[in-house]
Structure formats: C-alpha cells, structure tokens
Amino acid sequence: MIMRPGHQLLLPANPFFIWGSLVAALLLNMLQNMGLWGRAAWMPDLLALVLVFWSIHQPQRIGIGAAFVFGIFVDVHQGAMLGQHALSYTVLSFLAIAIHRRLLWFPVPSQAFQVLPLFVAAHAIALSVRMLAGGGFPGFWLLLAPLIESLLWPVVSVLLLMPQRRTPDPDAHRPL
Incomplete structure (x- = not known):
C-alpha cells in the first residue's frame, strides 16, 4: 500500500496490547x-469503539468472532437477551472490516464522521432486538450514544496508535 505524504511508518501492533485494550474496554x-x-x-459503548478501531486497523487479528465473544460477555453482564449485543457487535465488526481499506486513507476527523453510521447501525440493531423481545423504549437520549462514540474516535485513535508510533531504535541517520 502506498503511504500518504507526511505519515509516519507504524510499528507492528503487539497482540497483547490489542487484546489488553479490548479487555480494558470491556471492564470500563x-x-x-x-x-x-x-x-x-x-452513555457511549467503549467496547464497540475499541472493536471498530481494531477491526479497521488489524482486521487479520480482530474480527467477527472476537466481536461475537465480547458481545456475549456484555449480554451476560447486563442481563440482556443473550445475543443482543453479540449480534450488534458482529454486524459492527463486519461493516468496519468492509470499509477498512477506504477509511484508512482519510484523516482522523473525517474517519470519525464516516464511522458514525456504523455506530448508529449497531445501536439500531440492539434497540430493535430489545424491542422485539418486549423491552421498553429507552428514550430519544439513545441518539446521543453514537454521536459521542464518533466524537471519541480521534481520542481512541491517538491513544491506541501511540505504542506503534514510537521508534524501535532512535538513530540520527535513520530517516524512518
């Protein structure tokens, strides 16, 4: 892939850091x-935000299966209908993987605008499953959650790419 001018070459992502950030988001x-x-x-769904980030940046390591397992964990913790969050996270991960090549060409603020429909779709799926199961409508405040998640996208991008931006061996004669 051709790099855009002015962008830094990133180090490979550490698998322990990837899985640790997902577990930390689940605990948060x-x-x-x-x-x-x-x-x-x-309230924003931080796990969905981190899942989308790693599905876009590391689709070989974090995929639909990981999203399903984390969705089951959230369902069990919240006492929700089993599969509600699992379905929304798998659809979210699928959509993120589907657009990951195109999305990485844009700057981070533009990426935040483009992941907003993904978060809206995930919340709509979770809401429709909840409503079909006989749950109550949580109110129109639900519309704020995807907006807050997309506003948090630049913060999460900076935080989760920090370990990859450090130089492995600083040298005055090395251009990269």
Missing part, C-alpha cells in the same frame, strides 16, 4: 454500567 463498560448513571441510554 462494566464499571460504567455499575456507575453513577447505570445503564443510561446516552
């Missing part, structure tokens, strides 16, 4: 659900 989601607001409809 669990803490967020038990926190002050509980399971508020407007």
